[in-house]
Amino acid sequence: MHTFVEQSHPEFVRALAVQTADRISPNAADFAADADPGLVAARVYLNEMIADPQHRAVVLTVEPAMARALLELNTSNRPASGPTLKKYEARMRRGWKLTGETIIVSRKGVLLNGQHRLRACISSGRSFEVFLAFGIDDDAFAYMDIGKTRGAADIFSIYGVPNAAAMSAASLWVWKYQNTGMMEPASWLKPTHDQLYEFFKEHHGLQKSYTAGHRFADNKVAPQAIMTALHYLCSKVSRTIADDFFEKVATGIGLKKAAEPAAKLRKRLLDDKIGGRRLGDLYVGAYTVMVWNAMRQNNPVPLMRWRGEQNPDQPFPRIV
Template identity: 30%
Template sequence: MTTAVVHSTRPAADPFTHPKLVAAPAVVDVKAEFVVITPDVARDMLRRNTHNRPIRQNRVNANVRMMLAGQWDVNGEAVKIAHDGTILDGQHRLLAVVKSGVTITTLVVTGLPLKAQDTMDGGAKRTAGDVFALRGEHNSAILASVARKVWLWDNGDKRFSAGESATTPELNALLDANPSLRRSAEIAVRVYHSFRYIPPSVVGAAHHLTSRIAADEAVWFFQRLGDGAELPLRHPVLTLRNRVMTDKDAKRDVSDGRHMAQVLTAWNAVRDGKTSLAAIKIAADAPAVDPK
């Protein structure tokens, strides 16, 4: 197979000149082609998956969801195979083909030396935040983290244990279906600028969840969470603010899931009209609760 190296011939005075592609010497025995991989083909290839990193089941499951949803695209990423047939890269894709029963088309590179595996997957992974930024989204990293927590919540993981993780196409679809997530990300950034005791991803996700129930009340709640203005003694929002500040000052390790439980406990207390400190019990180990 002949590879190509880009050499720029762009003169300084003419920034619009296209670079030329100059052919490099052939790489002996290495071939690349698009291959249709059925579940049976994947099973056969996986018989030679004898020298690879440990399987990450959540990665397999994410690929399965993408394949079943028709979100698996031909993007140039390849299944890489050594000259002796050993799978060097692509085991999670192949396992997902078997598990999903879906046939895919993907690039397959064969004939690589075994030592080539040492330098695979060494680059920076393109995150959902990166993709959102390329889409022109504001607060792209926060927006992605908020969307990820909403996805986990909607899929039953209310403690954000990250047993499964959303794929970028799933987060794109969630944002397209819920454009108000952008507003929630803005609220998260705004609150964090004035009150840096709760992770922005939790604040944004909580804002989105509570806005589904009572959007106007959510506006007031998160304004007061951020500034604490004019809150009477033992008000649930004031209690929440004091609770998370105490935890932070005491250097307690409070998970995002517990932070979410604390915020929603305070929200429910406000909605229920409770003002007694004993009644709302915003504790560091607050259990997961649904907003109401």
């Protein structure tokens, strides 16, 4: 077992911080004298292990100072969960057992997992024993905890995608449009979270449709994810027309006539809300594409009915 000893003498702390200033922080020498001695010593220990791992894994007693130092490496992990943190904190207070579940630091010095235990250690003020692994490939987190509740939004967040939850949900709708005609795919066909992220990278323009989709959620007109996806798909036809059409439907701003296509679609979506019913996402999407197509082709707005879920012979409309 590795024993991490906190050295509290000020001169020792200053010497350690200055010695490893290039690996701790550009300003390490400046804050060394004022820094918590345990935190500075923990930073030094971690930087030495990251730079030249002595072992792939060690058993370490993690105290709050070490937990803080490890969390400073938490630059790519998914957001912490409040309920999970409370559960871990309660267990820390009762006494934590060495379970074999590893806290992992990558080759580049990024914390790949374990943040809830570390935050619970700090909030509870309790130490705990854990396996601490170093030198793991940075892309290995995609294969971690795949049997747990790590969803596509978590993977997107880990990769640093802004608006991760909205982008992962919208990406799946775009994938369905291209691969299954918007129908729910069979389990063997549905993309894994990592495959969905790779798909998103091929359609990174989705991020530019976030604001358009978010307006529907803000105004409680329609679900954000499918409208983000449809705005993106329509913008591939014409970004200017898509921006104008979707803003009018979401906000009502710029509508001049009740008979214009965007006004009719907005009324249909809002009437369903007022009636206390919830129009399914597929129907919202089908009606949106029907009206978009009518507008693009200068045709009358069709009766907004779609029976795709009951009648496979009526496919989801394609965008023109």
